Amino acid sequence: MSNYITEFETLFRDVLENEDIVLTPETIASDIEEWDSINHIYLVVEIEKHFGIKFSSSEILQWQNVGEMIDSVKAHKEN
């Protein structure tokens, strides 16, 4: 988890153009000012590109926080 969280953090900082973003598994969209619905789409695309995976449409709707997003990535990477 710790490796993924760092990679996520780097990616979030780059995509949302804010170097001060700090992520924990519990972080949710409302914790980060730039993380609005439009940027969420952008983030999902960039996470997929970064990890070389493709989320399913229902997966994307189920995430509650960063931890669950990372779980999704892990599940794709390990299968």
Place this chain on the structure above:
Amino acid sequence: MNKMNPIFSFRELQKKAKNTTGNVTDIRVAVLGNHTTSFFIKALENQLKVAGFNPSMYESDYDQIDITLIDRESELYKFNPEIIVVFESVLKLKDKFYSIKDTESQSDFHKTEKDIIQNRVSNIRANGSDAKIVYFSYELIDDELYGNLFSKIPHSFYNNLWQLNNELITFSRNEPDFYVFDINKYLKGTENYRDYTALINSDLHYSIDTFAKISHFLAQFFNAFKGHFKKCLILDLDNTTWGGIIGDDGLENIQVGSLGIGKAFTKLQKWAKELKERGVILAICSKNTEEVAKEPFEKHNEMVLRLDDISIFVANWKNKADNIRYIQEVLNIGFDSMVFLDDNPAERDIVRQSLPAITVPELPKDPAYYMPYIESLNLFETVSYSENDKDRTSQYQQEAKRKKLISSVTNMDDYLKSLEMKGNISPFNSDDVSRVAQLTQRSNQFNLRTQRYTEKDITEFMNSENHLTYTVKLKDKFGDYGLISVIILEKKNDNTYFIDTWIMSCRVLKRDVEHFALNKIVEDVKNKDINIITGEYLPTPKNKLVEDLLKKLTFENDTNENTYILDLTNYKSRKNYIENE
């Protein structure tokens, strides 16, 4: 992608745009769509920044095209866009189509949609906007309800899309300032251009990187609107225009046409020839002995390009950057409007380093890929075409001959004499009205007072008792310049004429056309028993060229610094080498 024309991903583009500074050219763009356009607008804004613009963007509310266009008070019209982009997704159109229940109305779908488009354009104009309208063509996707029978089924959706695109093209042909931007050619070959997950979850009809790619080409098109487009193609010869080295291999062994991989070079030559017909100037820049380099153009029967297709032919052993500077000087166009094709990476590099503004595509190693690669760059984007564009090649060929002559004479008088110029100065006549009006509209540099006139105004001057009007036409031994100067004088009182307008084309600077014209004007005014001509210089940011015109023509300063007076009693005819005809 290659380094000359990289197409950035959405994220790369965000970063590139952030690093642009000092953009001063404003551009105001409105986007209306029937789907989520926020990423498209962001990408377009970024592309425009990267292209050097300072963009202002307007985004209509989600799927509110018609209500926005009908409402005169809408934010759109307050925004006052220079360009309105209408970008509709076919997936939305499909929902609309499926909601039609009878096949007859389905068959008419393309007509109904065409009426909607026309109506939108009428609304834009009726609400006072003269923006250029850039309308996206419809993505051609088959819903596969009728498979390959679609062409026979008028109520097939796919059939309607083809017809609707045709309607759009037909409508565009005669509708001023209305352009069709074809999305299909940019989607072709784009991997995963639609992200179906994002489509279902977020109504995102194209992937964000697709938006970045489309907006790259849209920004190129807008660039052409703003007057930035390519005017000249410079070709290297050996292994670019033909295969092999003419100096070593000889006329029989260069590859063009049927020999070896000659077909690849023939394709490039055919393309260059079509560009020339469109009005793009062709030039040659090659390290070769001139006579040897010209031989294939004269003697090889499979060469598509011939010497008379080439405006400037430079073959010598000098540095290519210097030779291109010479070409630029003769043509008098910006380096940013030139494209240089050369197979040799070292030569490309030298040119790029000395002349960063010129476009130097990174030609692939295999000539089979020259044309597909060049076409993918869309180098010659344009927003206007007229029949006259075709004459450009001969005009520049003449200009190149003049340049050669001037380098062979030692003083200006000899040069002017040797040009064997013939001039014609006459009052306005009805055949010239539109050209005269056009000159008053377009000339900025050699323009004493920058008064803009319509054809109606010009006709009134032509018929006025109170005005003296002149057009000057010039030719020399190399060719005919046509109508190059317009002068209008207004009678102010019983003893004075005032120079209302004096315009000349910069192509004939330093030929003493001004002297030729003034001699005739003075003669006419004297014949009317009038002895004074007054004049005025109205400065603009562009007409510094003529700030001293009247002084040089021996006018004396009047009461303030920009008004002048010429007393004709002591006028001495001014020297020039233009023969009156």
